[in-house]
Amino acid sequence: MLLIERNDELAALQGLLGISRQAGYKGAVISGGIGTGKTALLRAFTDRALDSGVLVLCAVASRVERNVPFGVLEQLFRSPDLPAAVSERAMRWLESGGWNAPGLDGAAAAPVADQVPTLVLRGIWQILHELADHRPVLISVDEVHYADELSLQCLLYLIRRLRSARLHVVFTESSQLNGMNATLHGEFNDEEFFHRIRLEPLTKAGVAEMLAVHLDEDAVDDLAPTFHEVSAGYPILVQALIEDFRAGSPSLPGEIAAGEEFRRAVLRFLHRFEPPVIEVARAIAVLDRPAPGALLGRLLGMDVESTVQAVNLLTAAEVLVNGCLRHPALRAAVLGGTPATARRATHGRIAELLHNEGVAAPEVASHIVAAERVDAPWVLPILREAADYLLARDEVDEGVSYLRAAYRMSDGRQRQEIASRLVNAEWRVDPGTVLRRLDELSGYVPDDGDDLASTTYLLWHGRLTEALDIIDGHTGREEAEGLTELATAGLWGAYLYPGRFKDAPIEWCTVPGTGRRPSGAGPAAPGLSPELYGADLLMAELARGDQPTALNCAESILEGCRLNARTLAPLTAALAVLIYNDRLDEASAWSDSLLAEAADRQSPTWHALFAAERALVQVRQGHLAGAESLAGIALQLISPESWGVAVGLPLSSLVLARVAMGNLAGAAQVLDHPLPEAMFQSRMGAHYLYARGRFHLATERYCAALHDFHACGRLMSDWGIDQPAVEPWRSGAIEAYLRLGEAEEVRRLAEEQLRLVRPDHRRALGLTLRSRAATCRLEERSMLLDKAAKLLQECGDRLGLAQTLTDQSRVAELAGEPERARDLAREARALVPGDRPAVLDHPRGDDAGHGASPATATLPHNHLITELSRAERRVAALAAAGYTNREISEKLYITVSTVEQHLTRVYRKLNVKRIELQTVPLEY
Numbered sequence: 001m002l003l004i005e006r007n008d009e010l011a012a013l014q015g016l017l018g019i020s021r022q023a024g025y026k027g028a029v030i031s032g033g034i035g036t037g038k039t040a041l042l043r044a045f046t047d048r049a050l051d052s053g054v055l056v057l058c059a060v061a062s063r064v065e066r067n068v069p070f071g072v073l074e075q076l077f078r079s080p081d082l083p084a085a086v087s088e089r090a091m092r093w094l095e096s097g098g099w100n101a102p103g104l105d106g107a108a109a110a111p112v113a114d115q116v117p118t119l120v121l122r123g124i125w126q127i128l129h130e131l132a133d134h135r136p137v138l139i140s141v142d143e144v145h146y147a148d149e150l151s152l153q154c155l156l157y158l159i160r161r162l163r164s165a166r167l168h169v170v171f172t173e174s175s176q177l178n179g180m181n182a183t184l185h186g187e188f189n190d191e192e193f194f195h196r197i198r199l200e201p202l203t204k205a206g207v208a209e210m211l212a213v214h215l216d217e218d219a220v221d222d223l224a225p226t227f228h229e230v231s232a233g234y235p236i237l238v239q240a241l242i243e244d245f246r247a248g249s250p251s252l253p254g255e256i257a258a259g260e261e262f263r264r265a266v267l268r269f270l271h272r273f274e275p276p277v278i279e280v281a282r283a284i285a286v287l288d289r290p291a292p293g294a295l296l297g298r299l300l301g302m303d304v305e306s307t308v309q310a311v312n313l314l315t316a317a318e319v320l321v322n323g324c325l326r327h328p329a330l331r332a333a334v335l336g337g338t339p340a341t342a343r344r345a346t347h348g349r350i351a352e353l354l355h356n357e358g359v360a361a362p363e364v365a366s367h368i369v370a371a372e373r374v375d376a377p378w379v380l381p382i383l384r385e386a387a388d389y390l391l392a393r394d395e396v397d398e399g400v401s402y403l404r405a406a407y408r409m410s411d412g413r414q415r416q417e418i419a420s421r422l423v424n425a426e427w428r429v430d431p432g433t434v435l436r437r438l439d440e441l442s443g444y445v446p447d448d449g450d451d452l453a454s455t456t457y458l459l460w461h462g463r464l465t466e467a468l469d470i471i472d473g474h475t476g477r478e479e480a481e482g483l484t485e486l487a488t489a490g491l492w493g494a495y496l497y498p499g500r501f502k503d504a505p506i507e508w509c510t511v512p513g514t515g516r517r518p519s520g521a522g523p524a525a526p527g528l529s530p531e532l533y534g535a536d537l538l539m540a541e542l543a544r545g546d547q548p549t550a551l552n553c554a555e556s557i558l559e560g561c562r563l564n565a566r567t568l569a570p571l572t573a574a575l576a577v578l579i580y581n582d583r584l585d586e587a588s589a590w591s592d593s594l595l596a597e598a599a600d601r602q603s604p605t606w607h608a609l610f611a612a613e614r615a616l617v618q619v620r621q622g623h624l625a626g627a628e629s630l631a632g633i634a635l636q637l638i639s640p641e642s643w644g645v646a647v648g649l650p651l652s653s654l655v656l657a658r659v660a661m662g663n664l665a666g667a668a669q670v671l672d673h674p675l676p677e678a679m680f681q682s683r684m685g686a687h688y689l690y691a692r693g694r695f696h697l698a699t700e701r702y703c704a705a706l707h708d709f710h711a712c713g714r715l716m717s718d719w720g721i722d723q724p725a726v727e728p729w730r731s732g733a734i735e736a737y738l739r740l741g742e743a744e745e746v747r748r749l750a751e752e753q754l755r756l757v758r759p760d761h762r763r764a765l766g767l768t769l770r771s772r773a774a775t776c777r778l779e780e781r782s783m784l785l786d787k788a789a790k791l792l793q794e795c796g797d798r799l800g801l802a803q804t805l806t807d808q809s810r811v812a813e814l815a816g817e818p819e820r821a822r823d824l825a826r827e828a829r830a831l832v833p834g835d836r837p838a839v840l841d842h843p844r845g846d847d848a849g850h851g852a853s854p855a856t857a858t859l860p861h862n863h864l865i866t867e868l869s870r871a872e873r874r875v876a877a878l879a880a881a882g883y884t885n886r887e888i889s890e891k892l893y894i895t896v897s898t899v900e901q902h903l904t905r906v907y908r909k910l911n912v913k914r915i916e917l918q919t920v921p922l923e924y
Contacts, residue, residue, distance in 0.1 A: 004235065005206040006041050009197050013045040016168045016195075017052055017136065027159065027169035029144075032199030033317050034272045035234040038172040039142050041199065045170065046140050054136045054168075055081055061146035070094050072141060072151035073124070086127060093123035116150050121157045128158055132165035144171040169194075176273065176313055201233030201318070210235065214242050230258065230327045232318045240265035258329035266333035273313060276302060280310040281319070285334040286346045286370075290323025295357070299349055347371035351379075361386040362398075369405045380406050380414065384421065391425055394601045400425045416441065424453060424565070428603040431460055432642030438463070452485035456569070459492050461644040462678025464500065467493070484566075487535040491569040494539040495576055496645060496682045499719035502543040538573040542580070545721050550577050558590050563597045568606060575613055579620075582725045582763040584796050587617045608637035609646070615653035616687075619660075620763065622798030622832060628657040640673050647675065648684030652691035659691075659698045660799060660832070667695050686715045690727045693736075700870065702736045709733040724757045724764035734771045747775045763800065766791030770804050782811050802831040813881035821881070868909060875902040 003010060013028055030038045046056050059075035077090035096119070131137050139155070141147060147155075159169055175198070202210065208224035215223070223245070231237035244259035270278040283299050284291070291299075293308035300307065314320040325331040335343065348371035354364045355378055365386035368374050383406035390399035403422040410418050419437050426433045434457045441454055458467035471489050493501040534553035541550035554574035561567040571594060578587040591614040598606040611634040618627035631654035640647050651670055658667040671692060679685045693708035712729040716722040724730065730753040737745040750772040757768045769788035773781040785808045792801040805828035812821035868876065878888045885903075889896045 028195040030172040035236045036199040037235045056138045058140045060142040072147045136166040138168045145173045204228045263333040263336045267337040277310045285331045365402045455489040487532045488569045491573045494542040498543045582761040604637040608634040612650040619653045619656045624657045645679040645682040648688035652687035655691040705736045725761040731771045762791045762795040798831045802828040876906045
């Protein structure tokens with residue numbers, strides 16, 4: 001048997017066997033707390049005594065047999081090593097003392113008195129004396145504190161009269177039990193010949209030694225501190241943890257693997273204490289806070305003295321630390337051993353007691369929720385108060401759980417009022433959960449008459465008509481709360497549905513009869529929340545794009561507002577104003593700040609929304625991997641279904657990033673997501689159509705690409721926000737028309753976009769100049785591309801700059817400057833990720849044949865170019881620029897043989913010779 005940190009104690013016990021003829025030092029008492037290994041030490045000693053030829057008489061006292069007369073003596077004299085004749089003789093003496101003597105009804109009778117008859121004591125003494133004359137005798141009694149009174153009297157008598165014999169006595173007793181009888185407490189403790197051995201729980205080193213028997217050295221080093229902390233060093237608990245660990249019990253990263261074995265061990269450990277210790281431990285586990293004895297007593301229906309005594313025992317055993325169970329794993333084990341119905345009932349009683357004590361609402365509410373049902377008039381107000389407190393502290397999940405509990409326990413109008421609160425809270429966690437409650441709230445008007453809060457969720461989920469009906473019913477209100485909610489609804493409306501809100505924002509935020517607006521342009525509306533000052537400008541800018549002071553207003557809001565439920569709309573709108581005005585650097589910095597704040601506020605919805613806006617900024621700056629990652633995070637934080645019509649925002653950024661990186665299969669998977677029909681009435685629908693057009697362009701489905709680009713353009717034109725800075729759909733259409741050889745459409749769209757773009761929209765202007773360059777002669781094209789590259793570099797669009805540098809590289813090739821062409825191409829590739837960025841594999845025109853040069857615009861080869869594959873066009877363009885076959889193979893990472901095969905097919909399809917290839921308008 002393995003003993004840890006018990007070698008000295010075992011050696012002391014073995015010393016008894018070496019002094020069999022000496023008087024005085026005849027026995028030992030192994031004492032210690034419950035579960036310290038007293039029984040294991042006793043068994044190890046008795047096994048060694050048997051091996052040395054000692055006659056061992058064993059007994060194990062039990063709590064349930066405490067009142068059985070001579071129960072311990074019967075076990076001793078029925079030991080298997082005792083000769084049968086001696087055993088029968090001892091039994092007769094016990095019977096003669098009144099034990100098991102038949103009564104008048106035939107049942108066993110109790111002794112006639114509480115003292116053992118002298119005749120019986122002498123008869124037992126004689127038997128033991130004779131046994132000790134032949135061989136040493138060891139009497140072993142485990143858990144002697146449970147021994148019956150008569151057995152203890154007999155043992156005390158025998159030990160006192162057999163001091164000169166070879167008789168040894170070893171007992172184990174608990175130092176943590178108060179119910180031991182007077183004989184054990186008094187006379188036994190006065191016997192000087194007893195050597196006392198006290199056991200303590202294992203040290204950390206002892207726990208490590210115990211682990212080393214089963215686990216490797218690394219595991220021991222990692223687990224020993226935690227195992228000691230959880231078990232307090234009790235071997236029974238350490239062994240259970242080892243068994244659970246070896247069985248692979250599930251655990252969270254960094255947590256202890258405490259499973260079923262540990263639960264059973266904890267319950268066995270606690271059951272070995274006298275009642276009501278386990279009941280007190282369970283109550284403390286459920287309460288999970290330090291509590292005075294009086295409160296615990298009321299909770300359990302016990303007197304204070306008994307309760308305090310149980311708490312003191314558990315504290316002395318280090319099961320309780322500072323009034324609570326020492327480790328969450330220990331608490332979980334105690335709770336796991338408590339029947340569910342009893343646990344719920346205890347939570348209900350605790351809730352009532354804590355409420356009566358005036359404890360804070362969140363703590364009372366936690367027990368109401370755990371009880372599942374508490375019928376009292378104070379329950380719903382407590383749950384609402386607790387939820388409000390926790391939501392204000394950003395403990396969103398717990399706050400939502402309290403409102404859900406209140407919802408389950410309520411009915412009628414009270415239920416609708418709680419549902420309204422619950423919708424506001426749940427939207428922070430998952431907007432999808434709001435859908436199932438919106439119908440219940442239909443027609444519900446709060447006592448203050450303000451039912452505007454639900455418009456945000458209706459707009460988000462595409463229920464535009466319902467939202468507008470509510471808004472129309474409140475337009476022109478002068479109450480502060482109504483004006484604030486109206487402005488919030490207007491911001492969401494202008495952000496999501498610019499076409500339906502382009503005529504409303506300023507009117508809504510005007511104080512009726514005054515003409516004043518809550519913005520930097522005039523005095524604020526009385527009572528309007530400060531964070532909404534300037535909401536009219538943001539709405540007008542998002543809905544119409546015609547507010548020159550909106551940028552200053554957006555920056556003021558971003559600088560002056562902390563993220564919360566009331567500021568989410570103005571902050572989202574302000575960030576969007578920066579993005580749609582090509583202020584990408586500022587938008588990048590603010591979106592990073594808002595992202596961090598949203599993560600701290602524990603709102604997946606807010607976090608996802610700002611991650612999606614940040615992804616839009618990233619993709620426009622050409623940070624493709626970052627855009628892909630952020631868009632993916634946005635779709636993980638809340639599901640695509642929960643995004644409502646706004647799902648187009650993360651999906652479009654994800655598609656654009658993957659297309660640009662050449663991951664067309666990944667982009668196709670994104671485009672397979674089902675979409676709400678209402679999304680195509682929203683701004684996010686325009687973003688999605690542009691991104692899908694880019695995907696079609698990359699997969700050479702040019703007609704499909706044009707369909708999406710023009711659909712995007714029609715939406716933006718109908719809404720009155722047809723600005724290249726919002727979405728440069730014409731640039732996409734120009735690339736499609738270039739591939740189709742439609743020179744007139746290329747020129748028309750390029751001129752149209754140039755007229756629309758604002759000079760301060762540097763990114764849009766750079767993209768527009770790049771598109772315009774495709775329609776110009778070689779000399780003018782170079783100049784326009786230089787301007788475009790400068791603008792795109794200034795605004796931080798790495799992707800647009802890379803594409804422009806690639807265009808410049810082709811112009812240099814056509815101009816006979818191969819070295820400059822190679823330098824520009826190398827510079828372009830350094831700006832975007834990957835060895836061969838896919839975005840640079842989709843070329844633009846390589847000479848003026850796309851509409852500017854009369855010498856080449858009508859070449860008979862033009863209608864045949866579309867018959868060439870993309871690979872053939874790339875090889876042909878390089879050959880036309882003067883590259884040798886080997887240079888082409890190195891540039892395109894293909895073999896010289898493949899280059900020759902492509903060129904052979906090109907000559908055949910176009911019916912030209914190599915020298916004539918320089919006059920053909922090709923794409924690279």
